[in-house]
Amino acid sequence: MNGGGVATAELVDGGALGRSASCTGRRLAAVWLPDWPVVAAVGAGEAPAGAPVMVADGRCVKAVSASARAAGVRRGMRRRSAAALCPDGVMAPADPVRDARAFEEVAILVHTLIPGVELLRPGLLLCPAAGASRYHGGDGELVEHLLTQLTVETGAEAWVGIADGLLAAILAARDGLVVAPGRSREYLDPRPLRDLGLALQGTAHGEDLDVLMDLLGRLGIKTLGDLARLPAGNVTERFGSVGVWARRLARAEDALTAPGHRLPMEFTAIHQPDEPMNRVDQAALAARALAENLHAQLARHGQGYSRLKVSATTEAGERLERTWRLEGVDSDGVTDRVRWQLEGWLTGRSGLLPTGALTRLALEAQEVHPAGVGGNRLWGSGGHAVTRAARGAERVNTMLGGRGVYQPVVQGGREPRGRVRLVAWGDEAMPLRPVERPWPGAVPDPAPTLVPPQPWPVDLLDSRGRMVEVSPHLELSARPAVLDKDPVKGWAGPWPVLDRWWAPEASRRVYMQVQVEHGAGERTALLALEAGRWSVEGVYD
């Protein structure tokens, strides 16, 4: 289990080497608990301890245990393929809140050994190593000490690494290495570019980073060293903020604390609930409000930040504090982390945590830097109206019990009802079906202005009062004369729509536009014939 014990690799040094000028990153110790979601799932009783475990969300496998990995299951695999490879494996649901809650225990433990712990994601944390190494008598001793404590107290497999700068520390932890001060550039230089992804696994920057790495790869930049040697100005020009960020990491620097960018400004958001909070849903609401408040303050000053300190005071007067590192985390990610933290404190277990309710919450932005250097503005790129709209949506959503506000997204499809998808506010507004496909048989422009959520059934009759039918060759059985008592003036169609003809739930539908006299005026409706029944799918008014 003691994976980090191999802290005697070639780069461990006796301190003789001078500190190279290019390594400006802080000395960091990274603690990595591999497959943390699996550990958390087992700890929560969602999976048996001995069996191969796979943690998966609706789409794919998110984490696997060592025995499942031995069977060939990998992260990112489809659930079905994973189950086929490892039939006796147990599939546990992905739950970031559970993971964060369980990780809180580890964070507290490390915090008692080294103050100033920063959480990167559940399963990975960082702490400043310089002081602690001196105290313990060297980096190697510090690693030993950390590993012993972690193994004894949590029983989980842990890896520890020490190096300069964020990326070097994370990679060192994965290798179980101590990289000598000033030699992190050397350590990073030959490593492949995709190691950058390790620092960012599971964050929103991920996609941008994939694009960047793909592009760099095609430009012949294969290693972190190649990236580090690119001129800073050109990187900014060509690759934007993600590029700058990646280059800093590759240079073994701290991601966003470029010298000279530190600002004396303080950004804090404080929430003092009227009555102490002890429920998780209260915490979730407070988390959103606080994160928004903080972002609004930062946005006013055009600032971003890369560390977030969450602190709370309990009824008993106890002070709780935790710092999260926010590399590539977007605003929703921030809210999530605050929520995880608060929920972790509120549902704390093993007597480590307060039983009392929380009376005061505060968020503090640390490592503040000008937005755009790598910071994310709240809700994308918009300005004031966007922030205002987002805040309004949150507020109204709260009034309506959390599920009342939707964002419309135009998507492809044939029936008018499915052409606009309503996405609950806060979820990703993505179309389910691409718009640009041809969609043969789709209702032509203009779209009906009234689209009932449920089509209402109608009778389309001929002059003798019989229902109008449509033959397989799209011939009408008779001229339509009456639509629900209104005389028919004209019609267009019918035209057929075959939805998912290959699937068992295939439906054959026929559309027709019918114009009727209605009262003093006229109306035009879109009718559908399905399974022998006519119904109104839309009205043009």
Added chain:
Amino acid sequence: MAPAQATLVKPSAQASVLVKARRLLETAESKTGVTPVAKRVECPRNTRRDAAWPAPGGRVLLSPGELARRIAPQLAPGTVAEVTGSLSALWEVAAVALGPEDWAAIAALPKAGLLAAAEAGLPLSRAVVVPDLGPEPLRVVAGLVDAYGLVVAGPLGLSAGDRRRVEARLRFTGGRLVTAGRWAGAGVVVQVDRTRVAALGENQGLARDLLLECEPRFKGGFEGRRS
């Protein structure tokens, strides 16, 4: 899928041929002095967005786009516009009422065809939808007015006092409210009495251009007759 495509294209192609044929027939008829037996519907096809015709009773027959164009100057910040009788008119008015940076909230319109709204020019990427306002519509509407430059609403069922409150808030925030319900005291009133679509005939073309028979009224003057 080929047959479906063909059927889809057929009506309009057929229609253009028919229009041509009819035109030829008409010229022939007028030359010989014969009058047609049945008068066809006087609703022109392929209406342009700025089309307008006089209609019986001093009303006008407008395309929704033209209606919105005429109303646009009246939609000062803080205005309430009542647009009843036609959702296409509602969407067009909403589209011109939305400022270039503003966001829109579409409230209490569960049956609205949002694709039609997008086609009218209301960008859905800057819109949120609140289909049901819950038990306290005033609070929700007030919240939306505070946060959105434009609120497009269905019938809200507010009392006169509540309406005054919403109006005061609109004036304060400089937002606009376009409602499909009755709103006594609205600055702009558009009541669409009839909507007309070019006659479909017997499968001679798809529903295409909508015309509205309406009478727009503004505070401080009747402008419906201007053309």
